[in-house]
Amino acid sequence: NNKPWMGAIKNGIGVILSKQGKGEESLATYQEALRILSEDSLELTAAFPLANIGDYYLNAKKPAEALPYFEQALEVYQQEQYFKGEAVTLENLGIAHAGLGNFEIAFQYFDQGLAIAKKHQFNQVIYETYEDIANAFKAGNEPEKALEYYQKFYTLKDSIVNAEKNTQIANLWIHYEIEKKEIELERNKQEMAQKEKISTLTNIFLGGGFVFLI
DSSP, rough: HHHHHHHHHHHHHHOOOOHHOOHHHHHHHHHHHHHHHHHTOOOHHHHHHHHHHHHHHHHHHHHHHHHHHHHHHHHHHHHHTTTHOOOOOOOOHHHHHHHTHHHHHHHHHHHHHHHHHHTTTOOHHHHHHHHHHHHHHHHHHHHHHHHHHHHHHHHHHHHHHHHHHHHHHHHHHHHHHHHHHHHHHHHHHHHHHHHHHHHHHHHHHHHHHHHHHH
């Protein structure tokens, strides 16, 4: 059965089209992926195009149209215990409700998504949700709370970016040390080979001289 692959490929093409700014084409591709994956009741894989269609409508400033797709995706992620998908979709449901002015419902979704993200250490989801909460407070004319969450967003994001940079530097240093050791070993190997060659030639020479003397 090639349908899971075909659906996954279609969904991936939709993501690429979306990144290229081809929104309408990406939507059509997501819809085709959803049709393929839904035919065989491939629930978890079908949740990905569902969530992506929701993203399309959210980015198009159509939160009401995004909601049913996110709700369907969330149901699947919860059934399948796909926690990252669940956390991200709860975040998106919060954004959609905030866009509709349903701030109380939005904060409930944000809180649920944050709880899952913190439990499983999905740090990017955490700081992105902080930013979404800040945006919601700003839209709801609560600047002090908005500032509080913007600070949380920047603090966590900066700490993660710095940690990633430190990890990259450490990896480069390890790679450098390994490479240096390999060069050293190769040099020692060549020196040993050269010494063995000189030793062999010396023995041959001395051996030949000994025969000559006899």
